[in-house]
Amino acid sequence: MIVAMQESATEEQIQRVIEHLVGMGFSVHRSTGARQTVVAAVGARVDFDIRNLEVLSGVQEVHRISAPYKLAGKTFRPQGTVIEFPNGVKIGGEEVIVMAGPCSVESREQLFTVAEQVAKAGARALRGGAFKPRSSPYSFQGLGLDALKLLREAGSRYGLLVISEVMEISQIAPMMEFVDILQVGARNMQNFNLLRELGKVKKPVLLKRGIAATLEELLLSAEYIMAGGNYEVMLCERGIRTFETYTRNTLDISAIPIIHKLSHLPIASDPSHGTGRRDKVAPMARASLAAGADALLIEVHHDPDKALSDGAQSLYPQQFSDLMDQLRMIAPAVGRKIA
């Protein structure tokens, strides 16, 4: 922590800042310049609210020096995290993993149709929502446990990993049996009670960035899970809210190289939710891969006009297959490959 005092700060004010820091357990170095005094504080505490210093009299500015996360930071594991599944698939390795499937699991027929098609095109994981609390109280709310069973069955039949979203602590236990990856949605990125419980399970977690979350906050949420002992966390960019209204959100592709610089965790991209419109999914999937994404989440539906949720952003199976061909051409340019 660096505390820059105002030029007009009195000796008394400087002493009060130093006492405050010492009281918090920091080691303090004072540097008295011609114009202003700067106090540097070093210590192990990361849970410090720097505003408590900012409001002290005579303080001009306070800067946190070390990032507020440790386990999620690059230095913790400079070589990068690779998450390996029992079937040999790895996320964070040379292969870029594509996870595809419908927004919601609607029926056995729907799910198996889509699963077969995405598996054939090269997807490695099957995505599908089981619980769908919607922004309107009158919309389709998901098939629940039945959806999870169907996902597992379809995954097994077509050799796909299964990923689905967990929305409440009470859903973790029933999901453990059916899914390979627990997904945390953007709205739950800061549901710290849920994150804490996910730190206790032995199952990889895909953590989506909130629509108004900074990358530091995303990493801090990953830290929450990791602090509980679960280090198999992957992050996912899915669009942030900006002033531009043409698309639902602005997919922040630059998050991909930034996360790679700040953290050892794999980073995925979700161009379906990130754009909200089918015709933008393929360009943004290609862009994500070209920027270095370790995985892609793509919504596919065999009859999107009749989809019970998010049909507008679901690709037709043929579009998905064409996209996979394009991705295969791009991957070598970034030293990667696609199944």
Next chain:
Amino acid sequence: MIVAMQESATEEQIQRVIEHLVGMGFSVHRSTGARQTVVAAVGARVDFDIRNLEVLSGVQEVHRISAPYKLAGKTFRPQGTVIEFPNGVKIGGEEVIVMAGPCSVESREQLFTVAEQVAKAGARALRGGAFKPRSSPYSFQGLGLDALKLLREAGSRYGLLVISEVMEISQIAPMMEFVDILQVGARNMQNFNLLRELGKVKKPVLLKRGIAATLEELLLSAEYIMAGGNYEVMLCERGIRTFETYTRNTLDISAIPIIHKLSHLPIASDPSHGTGRRDKVAPMARASLAAGADALLIEVHHDPDKALSDGAQSLYPQQFSDLMDQLRMIAPAVGRKIA
């Protein structure tokens, strides 16, 4: 719903749009102009994803005409909602209600000290957090049930209503006995499972705007609660995330007159969370009142330097008392009064 077709749209494309709308149960009116065709659809469905039309061939733009909420809309109750409590206090009436207290309940001594002071200065409700899941996994997490009991006791002693935040469905039942208002925090504004449960209780709810939520989304979340039968909802502006980084959030004061135009629900303002810095709380509290707020939430701590959370944004009791005096001077300018 208004669907504007592209100038180049074919008759077949227009027919497909009309069939789609009819299939959804809408009444359709077609208006064929010299340059383009416009299709107007009228009906009772509010849970319609307009993107499903936007992606149809030949469609240029789609506009929703009616707001996606009904119960929360102005026309539902044009005279405005007034929430009345057993002790006679009303929110949404002539009096502007000030709710004050510490961020977290830390101890009996702390809470009673603050409660006495804010009551004396004119507050009508005591606020205080019982459950505090924090963004850092290493921070103070709240006193839980003990905090609720202390709040009730202090509220009774000093004649204050009690408001505290509910973060999970499982907390609703234990809280019912102790609080007068259930607060939903910004991070839970779109926790639809929680909102649905709150629709079933007989207890006023204060719903805070998410930091990236539009006012339409805020009203839609209120709709969620009201759809369950609980009409005693009040809204609360507490700052949105913008590019400006000097304050934590940008308190959107204009939300106050806008909500008054769009909805019959009372609207509160929380300048403490909205600014995150003590020295900005008083100006923004005054501004909120001058813009027409029905209630104010203000953090007060008798020793903010030692507060376990958010001390930097807590007023000293004397500052709070001074602020109340200023608010009393401003209220008549907007036809209101302060206790």
Next chain:
Amino acid sequence: MIVAMQESATEEQIQRVIEHLVGMGFSVHRSTGARQTVVAAVGARVDFDIRNLEVLSGVQEVHRISAPYKLAGKTFRPQGTVIEFPNGVKIGGEEVIVMAGPCSVESREQLFTVAEQVAKAGARALRGGAFKPRSSPYSFQGLGLDALKLLREAGSRYGLLVISEVMEISQIAPMMEFVDILQVGARNMQNFNLLRELGKVKKPVLLKRGIAATLEELLLSAEYIMAGGNYEVMLCERGIRTFETYTRNTLDISAIPIIHKLSHLPIASDPSHGTGRRDKVAPMARASLAAGADALLIEVHHDPDKALSDGAQSLYPQQFSDLMDQLRMIAPAVGRKIA
């Protein structure tokens, strides 16, 4: 400047950073901690691009300690700047100054009608656009020099100062004769060539915040003018662009107390452009005053339905007069008065 090195930084990398700083003329203090090294650099240069340090190998973070502006900063003139006009009116003093008038000067009759009414209601300055380059190439573009002459004449007749917007360097000279305050619009806040020229004139400047400008950038633009020798600068909040689309912009009321903390310059608020809708102007004008604004800019038109520009945000004269009465009631709560 504080440069925090990565924990893994080598001695060579640290030396390179130090050499870089010394080469730029900074005095350097090195502080070697148990885990990481921090380098503090002190010096008079304010035009330094800190990214040049951020990209050096081994650097973790760089923080600027001193603000990049000097003349606009609070310490330059702690007592605050008061701009005094020949007729005795002062901006930045006890009286809050209201500047009112039409968006564009459209005709003699229009301007004089409005001027008389706003003067009667208590305005101290007459505002009106002479040059109106519009976002559509087909709209009304302003009366130019004729507008300036009419403004001067109306100002003189009704005892009002005259403020109008300057959009290009070539307009400065002709405007000097007719206006009392040169207004720089939001789009020109970073037109540095224009700012430099305004630093050379002897005429107060009102500088509007750009819709995507941070407060630091606003102060840096003020610095540009002041660096040329013109210290009579006042700032103006007029709304920033956010994700909320209900209003044109989000008027950032918190800018008012923040500017008062960071700078000695007076700060005005423009609720007309800040909201873009007539029915939001009065609440936001009251809120601005309650938050401490030194001046208010308000658009008034005697027949807004027929206004050639921005009629939707112009108050009717009676609305303006009612607003002035409300402002008079609020002013004493913040230790101010209104004419």
Next chain:
Amino acid sequence: MIVAMQESATEEQIQRVIEHLVGMGFSVHRSTGARQTVVAAVGARVDFDIRNLEVLSGVQEVHRISAPYKLAGKTFRPQGTVIEFPNGVKIGGEEVIVMAGPCSVESREQLFTVAEQVAKAGARALRGGAFKPRSSPYSFQGLGLDALKLLREAGSRYGLLVISEVMEISQIAPMMEFVDILQVGARNMQNFNLLRELGKVKKPVLLKRGIAATLEELLLSAEYIMAGGNYEVMLCERGIRTFETYTRNTLDISAIPIIHKLSHLPIASDPSHGTGRRDKVAPMARASLAAGADALLIEVHHDPDKALSDGAQSLYPQQFSDLMDQLRMIAPAVGRKIA
């Protein structure tokens, strides 16, 4: 234009809206539903401020149906615009054009060194700033006319087109002789006087998106130039301002496919300004190409540590050459090629 009346609107209010529209020259169709009346207005006016209707009594919402631009819209030239230069290079065709060079022209030696290297690596145009008004009043301001002469000379020697930024109307005439493309910077995107003059010249214009500009506003600015008769306009995404502060701006890659859908104009991407940091330039350049960009602007400097401006975002020549190799691998995946 669609005007949806409130359910409670009176017949008189509806008539007033209709009269208002007729008075503006629109053809009006009234559609009276069971619950509300909708008025559709069709006409050639594009310069209409819809807020003038929104503030009328009884009006609920107003939607503009046709885009406020015509010449820049897709329907004007569905096959797309290809800008062809005398040397045979085309922008908007199969080849993706890379424009590279230093931020500012600093000296003959610097410019020729960089020009030779970027030409060798496959760039087709040489970029370089001649006029550099900086945000700090104390920084390097550019070489002016001398820079333009050097650009022309270097361009000719190495077979590169020349692009440089025009900042004021007075610079257009002297630049005509030296540059092949006139660049309009983000800060001038809504400098309508400048845009109008650029509509009169016979020289392609590259128009950069403002940091807070919507894509509709960008297209409207292009319309401004085209309305004057100059149809050789290309657009450029260069980053928008969001709440994320890790990078200077958020490069909005999705702007590329969106512009391709809305407009016939070519769209370029500037990952150097869009990220502000050297290590993010290559990933974002690749992503832009993969998303369909027609051109790329990339800053390259042979000694970026000593660059007088924006050294932190300039690539070393070897990095640029490596990037070009990656781009050549990606281009076929999107049906394009790179020199």
